[in-house]
Amino acid sequence: MKMKQVGLSVAVSLAVLLAACSSNDDAGTTENDPATNEANTSNEVVDNEAEAANEPNEEEDNNEPVAEEPSEGGEVVVGIEAEPTSMDPHNTTDSVSATVQSTMYEGLLRFDESMEIVNVLAEDYDYSDDATAITFYLREGVEFHDGTPFNAEAVKTNFDYVRDEENGLARASFFSFIEDVTVDDEYTVTVTATEPNSAMAAYMAHSSAGMKSVDEIQKKIDDPDYNIDREGAVGTGPFQFVEWRDGEHVVVEKFDGYWNDEELAKVDQITFRPVQEAATRVNMLRTGEVDIVFPVPTLDASELENDEDIDLYTGPTTDTFYIGMNFQEDKYQDINVRHAMNHAVDKDGLIAQVLDGYGTIVDSAIAPNIYGYASQPIYEYDVDLAQELMADSDQPDGFSATLWTRNSTEFISVAEYVAIQLAEIGIDIEVQAFESGTLFDMLDAGEGTDLFIGRWSPGTGEADYGLRPNFASDRVPPNFNNSGFYINEELDGMFDDAISTPDEDEALETYADIQEIIYQDAPWVFLHIPDAIIAKDRDLVGIYVLPTGAVNLNLAEFN
Amino acid sequence: MLQFVIRRLLGMIPILFIITIISFLFVHLTPGDPIRIMYGAEISQDMYEQMREREGFNDPLYVQYFSYMSGLFQGDFGQSYRTRADVADEVLRRFGFTFILTMLSMFWAIVIGVTVGIISATKRNSLVDRAGMISTITALSIPEFWFGLMLMQLFAVQLGWFPTSGSGSVAHIILPSITLGFGVAATIVRFTRSSVLEVLREDYVRTARAKGQKESVVVWSHVLRNALIPVVTMAGLQFGFLIGGAVVVEQVFAWPGLGSYLIDSILTRDYPVIQALILLFSVQFLVINLLVDISYGFLNPQIRYE
Numbered sequence: 001m002k003m004k005q006v007g008l009s010v011a012v013s014l015a016v017l018l019a020a021c022s023s024n025d026d027a028g029t030t031e032n033d034p035a036t037n038e039a040n041t042s043n044e045v046v047d048n049e050a051e052a053a054n055e056p057n058e059e060e061d062n063n064e065p066v067a068e069e070p071s072e073g074g075e076v077v078v079g080i081e082a083e084p085t086s087m088d089p090h091n092t093t094d095s096v097s098a099t100v101q102s103t104m105y106e107g108l109l110r111f112d113e114s115m116e117i118v119n120v121l122a123e124d125y126d127y128s129d130d131a132t133a134i135t136f137y138l139r140e141g142v143e144f145h146d147g148t149p150f151n152a153e154a155v156k157t158n159f160d161y162v163r164d165e166e167n168g169l170a171r172a173s174f175f176s177f178i179e180d181v182t183v184d185d186e187y188t189v190t191v192t193a194t195e196p197n198s199a200m201a202a203y204m205a206h207s208s209a210g211m212k213s214v215d216e217i218q219k220k221i222d223d224p225d226y227n228i229d230r231e232g233a234v235g236t237g238p239f240q241f242v243e244w245r246d247g248e249h250v251v252v253e254k255f256d257g258y259w260n261d262e263e264l265a266k267v268d269q270i271t272f273r274p275v276q277e278a279a280t281r282v283n284m285l286r287t288g289e290v291d292i293v294f295p296v297p298t299l300d301a302s303e304l305e306n307d308e309d310i311d312l313y314t315g316p317t318t319d320t321f322y323i324g325m326n327f328q329e330d331k332y333q334d335i336n337v338r339h340a341m342n343h344a345v346d347k348d349g350l351i352a353q354v355l356d357g358y359g360t361i362v363d364s365a366i367a368p369n370i371y372g373y374a375s376q377p378i379y380e381y382d383v384d385l386a387q388e389l390m391a392d393s394d395q396p397d398g399f400s401a402t403l404w405t406r407n408s409t410e411f412i413s414v415a416e417y418v419a420i421q422l423a424e425i426g427i428d429i430e431v432q433a434f435e436s437g438t439l440f441d442m443l444d445a446g447e448g449t450d451l452f453i454g455r456w457s458p459g460t461g462e463a464d465y466g467l468r469p470n471f472a473s474d475r476v477p478p479n480f481n482n483s484g485f486y487i488n489e490e491l492d493g494m495f496d497d498a499i500s501t502p503d504e505d506e507a508l509e510t511y512a513d514i515q516e517i518i519y520q521d522a523p524w525v526f527l528h529i530p531d532a533i534i535a536k537d538r539d540l541v542g543i544y545v546l547p548t549g550a551v552n553l554n555l556a557e558f559n
Numbered sequence: 560m561l562q563f564v565i566r567r568l569l570g571m572i573p574i575l576f577i578i579t580i581i582s583f584l585f586v587h588l589t590p591g592d593p594i595r596i597m598y599g600a601e602i603s604q605d606m607y608e609q610m611r612e613r614e615g616f617n618d619p620l621y622v623q624y625f626s627y628m629s630g631l632f633q634g635d636f637g638q639s640y641r642t643r644a645d646v647a648d649e650v651l652r653r654f655g656f657t658f659i660l661t662m663l664s665m666f667w668a669i670v671i672g673v674t675v676g677i678i679s680a681t682k683r684n685s686l687v688d689r690a691g692m693i694s695t696i697t698a699l700s701i702p703e704f705w706f707g708l709m710l711m712q713l714f715a716v717q718l719g720w721f722p723t724s725g726s727g728s729v730a731h732i733i734l735p736s737i738t739l740g741f742g743v744a745a746t747i748v749r750f751t752r753s754s755v756l757e758v759l760r761e762d763y764v765r766t767a768r769a770k771g772q773k774e775s776v777v778v779w780s781h782v783l784r785n786a787l788i789p790v791v792t793m794a795g796l797q798f799g800f801l802i803g804g805a806v807v808v809e810q811v812f813a814w815p816g817l818g819s820y821l822i823d824s825i826l827t828r829d830y831p832v833i834q835a836l837i838l839l840f841s842v843q844f845l846v847i848n849l850l851v852d853i854s855y856g857f858l859n860p861q862i863r864y865e
Binding site for chain 2: 038050082083084085086093165168170172173175227229230246248273274275277278279280282284286287289435437440441444478489
């Protein structure tokens with residue numbers, strides 16, 4: 001009997017593994033809604049028809065008591081996809097580190113679930129009439145984890161330190177719009193920009209604008225060898241730093257002196273465990289060794305949807321996938337060619353087959369969750385139309401092209417799908433995959449670029465950072481991200497107009513015009529927005545997911 | 560014997576010196592700019608130049624090499640670009656994890672490998688031998704990655720006997736060490752079997768049998784001593800490979816050893832870490848080879864070191 005069971009589980013695991021190993025070529029038969037291009041700003045919670053929530057849990061490893069009321073205390077274990085790189089928000093560019101830090105640090109402002117800017121350490125703020133300055137009225141009585149007070153001086157110290165390039169922090173450029181920070185009184189501080197900038201509040205809501213104890217910054221100034229990235233995690237958040245052991249975990253514990261009585265931490269501890277192998281992360285969730293994992297591979301997601309003990313969150317991220325083209329090449333000069341390429345790609349098919357349905361078509365150069373987004377009529381999949389456009393273009397016989405892609409599965413499978421479709425209109429594509437560091441080098445060098453696949457996600461959640469780096473004339477290689485050398489002087493002026501007006505409606509209108517021009521001019525083949533997929537134990541509640549894919553765990557608790 | 564060891568140790572110095580040069584060049588001549596990787600796409604040109612200058616990337620290669628070497632002689636392996644941890648500390652800590660995993664894997668591999676190998680050889684062409692050989696070939700053909708996930712699925716997810724991954728208790732090491740030992744065991748089985756078969760044909764074995772000694776005595780005291788020498792060499796080499804961190808297994812089981820460290824570092828151009836690891840693996844290999852050579856003497860005192 002026992003043997004039979006073992007045999008059965010082996011057979012089951014075999015089947016599971018074989019299914020997991022089979023290629024992506026067969027259309028994923030997920031029970032998802034087909035991807036629509038409607039903006040879905042709220043993240044749907046796929047909740048399984050669970051029976052009474054207090055049925056005894058059969059997991060042996062789950063030491064969380066199952067109670068009818070949410071229980072205080074306990075430990076949340078989070079499976080993250082990579083090792084964090086730093087505990088210093090000013091020196092962080094990866095989302096894993098930002099997720100860990102968000103439990104410990106707070107900024108003056110933050111984004112909520114629908115990417116609205118809300119007050120945190122600032123009680124209020126206002127822009128000057130010409131949008132060159134923003135004044136923050138700070139919350140009083142807030143202390144850092146080390147007991148030092150939070151005030152206007154602390155804000156000034158933080159921003160002055162991070163934007164000074166001498167200090168070599170990864171976010172120096174991010175805050176380079178700041179001309180000066182002045183302390184008006186103990187709880188009032190004004191940030192002045194080098195030029196009018198109505199997106200300043202969005203920058204201040206970004207995770208890298210987290211406030212750090214002045215003492216820690218002072219330690220680093222006094223002793224250049226002080227390892228502030230690993231030891232200096234002192235913020236004002238609901239959790240405080242305990243330890244970080246590479247490859248094992250980062251542990252944070254509840255901070256008893258947290259200022260916000262409304263939002264005190266419910267659990268005693270959060271442990272982040274880096275587990276790079278996606279299949280392993282999912283298995284750990286099944287056994288209860290971790291309570292929440294992200295990101296979840298699309299293949300596993302469709303399977304987890306049928307698991308009663310697991311909730312799945314899916315919702316569009318703010319990432320835009322696209323195929324860029326090099327405008328220094330003759331092939332892409334004719335707009336008919338660019339339109340033909342856009343019409344030749346079946347975005348619905350791409351999302352269904354490559355993303356197992358977890359994505360939406362992108363109908364602008366930025367995603368719907370970005371402030372300033374304006375929807376455009378999409379390029380419908382129409383091979384006949386695409387072939388006509390090619391015939392009318394200056395490339396009637398088609399051409400050959402190389403498509404550069406990162407060598408991760410996520411990118412390669414998209415690249416190969418697009419290559420097959422463009423072959424239909426006489427564009428013969430050779431896909432070349434490179435390790436990401438190498439690829440960025442090649443794009444930065446700006447030599448030999450032809451077609452390339454890209455992903456852009458503006459961390460500030462607003463249109464300027466979503467568009468300018470990719471389409472402004474002054475952002476071409478070797479310095480920046482406009483790797484296709486797209487030059488459009490009309491746009492350059494509009495970018496400046498939009499950011500320099502303090503009038504919100506005017507800015508939104510300009511951004512809408514910019515997006516219309518870009519989408520019409522088609523410097524990219526516009527592809528898709530992948531979904532963020534987060535899976536968690538059904539008993540873990542109180543977490544929310546930002547459209548950026550970041551997960552906020554500060555109010556997590558167990559049912 | 561002592562002379563031999565000292566001579567070998569001295570011989571390592573030029574080898575290691577060459578390795579530092581090669582690893583340094585390897586790392587610095589591969590495409591991919593560590594500053595770009597550290598700071599992302601949107602870093603101002605000014606700051607980019609400043610950082611290159613600060614990290615010394617603008618100096619001629621030989622200057623960079625000498626500063627790297629002078630650090631080494633002071634036991635300073637630098638700081639990780641990626642996680643800003645002290646490389647020497649981190650490598651030492653992870654070495655512990657890899658060492659434990661390797662020891663236990665080798666233990667499984669040797670116990671299973673030698674036992675099955677001997678049984679197979681002494682019961683040649685029997686059903687037992689055939690079964691042993693078939694399972695060996697199967698074991699060699701199964702990718703570690705898949706086998707690890709299978710074990711995880713069965714013993715961790717379905718049965719719940721062991722944790723799926725991570726570290727922190729004895730239970731955590733069982734599945735990764737079995738996964739890792741599995742492939743090695745298969746190799747050891749084949750080596751042991753063929754080596755024992757060869758020795759069984761020797762004259763002195765026939766003599767021993769002719770003297771009427773029991774078969775078990777013949778095998779255990781006459782055959783094994785000689786038959787195990789190639790097996791020891793093989794096991795030593797395997798140990799050398801494993802101690803370099805079992806990349807695949809460590810990834811699958813999230814084991815914080817040197818293998819996963821190496822992969823992470825290569826992907827992120829973490830120069831100081833890559834260089835430290837290449838050097839460490841080389842030293843390990845040389846040391847293990849020496850130990851293997853020395854162990855022959857214990858197995859068979861007739862072997863002389865010249």
